[in-house]
Amino acid sequence: MSPTIRPRRLRRTPALRRLVAETRIHPSQLILPMFVADGIAEARPIGSMPGVVQHTIDSASHAVEEAIEAGIGGVMLFGVPRDEDKDATGSAGIDPDGILNRATAALDERFGDDTVIQTDLCLDEFTDHGHCGVLDEWGGIDNDETLERYAEMAIAQVDAGSAMVGLSGMMDGQVAFVRDALDDAGYEDAAILAYAAKYASALYGPFREAVGSSLQGDRRTYQQDPANAREGVREAALDEAEGADVLMVKPASFYLDVLRDVADEAQVPVWAYQVSGEYAMVEAAAANGWIDRERAIAESVTSIVRAGADAVLTYWAVELARSLR
Template identity: 70%
Template sequence: MIPTVRPRRLRTTPAMRRLTAEHRLHPAELILPAFVREGLGEPREISAMPGVLQHTLDSLRRAAVEAAESGIGGIMLFGVPAVRDARGSAADDPRGILNVATRAVAAEVGDALVVQTDLCLDEFTDHGHCGVLDAHGEVDNDTTLDRYRAMALAQAEAGSALLGLSGMMDGQVAAVRDALDAAGHQGTAILGYSAKYASAFYGPFREAVDSQLSGDRRTYQQDPANRREGLREAELDIAEGADVVMVKPAMSYLDVLADVASASPVPVWAYQVSGEAAMIEAAAANGWIDRRRTIEESVIGIKRAGADAILSYFAVELAGWLR
């Protein structure tokens, strides 16, 4: 039997494959997560994340300029304070490291990049949880919302164009939207980390932010076994006013990403998290995989599943390859 249908015709040359590709990446669809640590004299490499640094303010500015020149779409800032307490006081202090860094980066590249900030308490608390603890040591959802409102105002006033609500508190989008609008920050956008799972893939990130966490976050982050719940969380955030919704991590949750992307009327983003990047780097360092091809394949897979934009530690490097 001689086949009459030959899909291989569309794979014959690089030009043909490029012409018939169903999905493409563009640098503008990439967002670089970046860490700034208070008190550093010089940038410090994160051992579990080769090539990723805890920045000083000066090195963060340089990294932001490099990111802007690469053509990527945005930069997401995470702050690591020198002093922590139970309520994460440094989070909404205008002199706190994240707010100082936001002002610096917004002044440097705010016209070229969407400057974004992580709105969560875990980096700032001495217990490492994403919220305020009650008398029993449990995260108090509604008291935490008050802290998020204060953080939102501080970050918006520092120049953040988009607030990344990653704490997974019920009602967080509505609380922050109300606080922003009441204070005249109607133009500040909200990214809801809607489907954020209690994942083991966050391990290297804990080093990046010097996490003080003991225990886990399973009472507020989602159970990895649950698929429908991811869509439900996204729909709730959209109803509360989220401008963008997120699925995190990306690699192990492509089904959830596809569900959210097929139903969402707002942009859907995904986060290629620290553990995903670290696995690629480790396997490549051992010669087991082709590093560049694996990075490209992993990110196009996230795009194929429905992400409109992707947070990736490879963003600037990948943008260079795409150009």
Template identity: 50%
Template sequence: MAFGDFHRGRRLRRTAFLRDMVRETELRPDDLIQGYFVVDTPDADFEKPLGSMPGQSQLSVEKLVARAGAAMDMGLRSVIVFGLPEKKDPAGSGAYADDGIVQRAVMRLKETYPQLAVVTDVCLCEYTSHGHCGLLDGHGEVNNDATLELLAKTAVSHARAGADIIAPSDMMDGRVAAIRAALDDAGFSHIPIMSYAVKYASAFYGPFREAAESAPAFGDRRGYQMDPANVREGLREAAADLEEGADILMVKPAMPYLDVVRLLRDSFDTPIAAYQVSGEYAMLQAAIANGWLDEKRAILESLTGIKRAGADMIITYFAEKVLPWL
């Protein structure tokens, strides 16, 4: 090979214009779903900043509506809502109450912003006094099959309130089938299900448990969430959810599991979502606050990496922040 007779990749990196022309992955506002925590409180001005998630807060319904509206002015198209009830009980009855906090928040969001896509998280952990994601049997274990009816009731109540997408996160076996059947029977066959299909028992959920006040009172959730060491199991879970009627498959968390995102992208032609969870957000925010990372570059790189791995949509607490950059 003569000198100079080699690949010159730098030719297409030389200027910003050239780099933009050949960019393979584009992050768009439509790709992002902002997560919000809404609190059942009579104080319309309630807003409680979260120490472990700088920039995020627990919000009253009216504060949620105002904040979502401000984000929509910057291009936000989608939100996912997590509720904090006034009271909790062993059966998590606040999750499926017609006047529950998520139901009221969804109704206000949709009547104020009909064009906003509202996703609702379906799980019992934020509503049960014991903090687990379902009903307990007499031995302190989550009773899978008894929980399915309550998850289905929750999903239908969200659909009645106006939710555009139902997203079950509980990891009970058969919950997609139960929710699909209940939605169809209630006249909501048009409502899609975004299944938390591959949800790991992750250490990166820590800040969320402060935000949603949903830490288990005893034990942990490894009996129903996936072992972080497993990937083939994730394929089985995803395939089962598709067979049961899921329309979108989600991987949670995102960045530690980009290989799983890519595997699902290559294995299925359904839309793929990834959840950049609270711990991922908190780590980046801490490093940025200490001056160890450049804020804009680090956040955009993290989100671009998730999309490059194969995610069609990303749940992230950074959505509000990055919208002006996009």
């Protein structure tokens, strides 16, 4: 007997497949992470991330202009200071003349009404030990002292023009502490993106080249154990209760289960970060002719949105947005 139920009917043509697609991506759901470096005269390629560069403020301005023309939702800025400007407490991240705050001010002045300028709020790029917080006398992370630095950094970034600060350090109580500091400074309208479920992943390797990381040791005492899913949901719930405006799951592709669980529970937008290692794996495989690059890019981001992400930070944001349009 021939089957009467034939799901393939709706796969027969490209037009039918488009019509019944369950997951759709709009360029405005994409956010471009960008690295802005001090002490360089022109954009500098990042070897482990083909096609991605450390920007000067001038080249970053051109890149943001392209991003706006492509219709993406915003940009996330990371500062890359000179080695001589790093210290034990990450002072260059708080200094108004530090590279991240200078870049933020320049880009906000030119594009602040046209896109969402977001800034990474963490100390790791600015410390000489490469950790996301201030060290105690035994070499561990002093959680509560670190919160004081985060509060200063948040105010400096919003002073410079950041519309949304991305708390990525995974310190306990960081959202509530920074929210109170911003409100006390008169910045009630500044938004907080909480990297709520951020895992101690092997996928951050190329990022550490991108920011010139000075990391000594690892971050497993504050970033989450990859074995734990419920913990990610708990962290997200705590950050939402503390006042986070948006929650983040990071990395994306290895943690789609966590992303789905967080999205099911959250009452605020949930984003995901397709990190440097995810980008590098696709680019490397494509360079060897092992996969179809464009299809892999689209499929990877679609899977993240399908799992529950309202927006995705991806280094392919502009390229993908152009293909979608």
